[in-house]
Amino acid sequence: xxxxxxxxxxIAAISIDSNQESRTLCASQGYTFPFLSDxxxxxxxxxxxxxxxxxEDGGDIARPAEFLVDAAGTIRWENLTKNIRVRARPEAVxxxxxxxxxxxxxxxxxxxxxxxxx
Amino acid sequence: xxxxxxxxxxxxxxxxxxxxxSFLWLIRFxxxxxxxxxxxxxxxxxxLLLAAGLRRAFxxxxxxxxxxxxxxxxxxxxxxxxxxxxxxxxxxxDIPSASGAPRTGTQAPDFTLPDAAGRPVxxxxxxxxxxxxxxxxYRGYW
Numbered sequence: 001x002x003x004x005x006x007x008x009x010x011i012a013a014i015s016i017d018s019n020q021e022s023r024t025l026c027a028s029q030g031y032t033f034p035f036l037s038d039x040x041x042x043x044x045x046x047x048x049x050x051x052x053x054x055x056e057d058g059g060d061i062a063r064p065a066e067f068l069v070d071a072a073g074t075i076r077w078e079n080l081t082k083n084i085r086v087r088a089r090p091e092a093v094x095x096x097x098x099x100x101x102x103x104x105x106x107x108x109x110x111x112x113x114x115x116x117x118x
Numbered sequence: 119x120x121x122x123x124x125x126x127x128x129x130x131x132x133x134x135x136x137x138x139x140s141f142l143w144l145i146r147f148x149x150x151x152x153x154x155x156x157x158x159x160x161x162x163x164x165x166l167l168l169a170a171g172l173r174r175a176f177x178x179x180x181x182x183x184x185x186x187x188x189x190x191x192x193x194x195x196x197x198x199x200x201x202x203x204x205x206x207x208x209x210x211x212d213i214p215s216a217s218g219a220p221r222t223g224t225q226a227p228d229f230t231l232p233d234a235a236g237r238p239v240x241x242x243x244x245x246x247x248x249x250x251x252x253x254x255x256y257r258g259y260w
Contacts, residue, residue: 008249015258022234036231048218062255069226083211
């Protein structure tokens with residue numbers, strides 16, 4: 001979690017759960033990133049990750065999926081698992097991140113050294 | 119001659135139960151969750167014990183008990199393994215392919231959704247604040 005923040009990357013979790021359910025979840029697990037409620041699965045549908053009639057009450061829910069979106073709004077990496085048991089591991093996401101976006105620290109060193117040259 | 123208790127059969131069945139129920143705990147760790155190798159090894163060990171117990175129950179019925187109990191526990195074990203396999207390999211993989219999902223290099227659809235406190239949060243707002251956003255879609259009901 002902190003490693004994501006250190007890279008300037010926010011996490012946003014999306015499900016059909018209500019605000020109340022998300023609050024309970026965040027409180028019990030200590031999550032500090034936003035949990036967004038999409039009870040009608042509209043955004044879930046827009047991202048093509050709908051799992052129809054798979055909910056406890058037969059409603060539509062999301063299949064597990066992860067997308068990395070850069071500041072320009074472009075998708076840079078995605079993980080669409082084939083088995084709900086198998087999820088993206090944080091290490092794998094961090095590695096993809098470091099490959100795509102240079103760590104902020106090295107950027108700052110570059111800027112600092114440029115400033116010194118000046 | 120009194121026939122002795124066939125402990126191998128019961129030990130085997132106990133290991134089979136452990137194999138099935140330990141997944142409830144092992145599911146917390148990615149290394150034992152992505153592929154349930156510990157559980158499959160336990161199932162194999164339980165099956166070997168059961169097989170050895172059944173073998174001596176049928177080969178040396180004058181010395182060992184367990185023809186009936188061994189057969190029942192053996193069938194139960196097969197059923198438990200079947201349910202475990204169905205749950206972890208068949209049911210868990212029964213999800214839509216997400217062929218319509220946006221792919222790398224395409225624009226992420228913008229959206230606004232309420233957060234846990236009910237405040238609306240837009241993807242574009244998050245992107246203004248941070249260098250990137252990791253969107254995690256999950257099934258819910260936690």
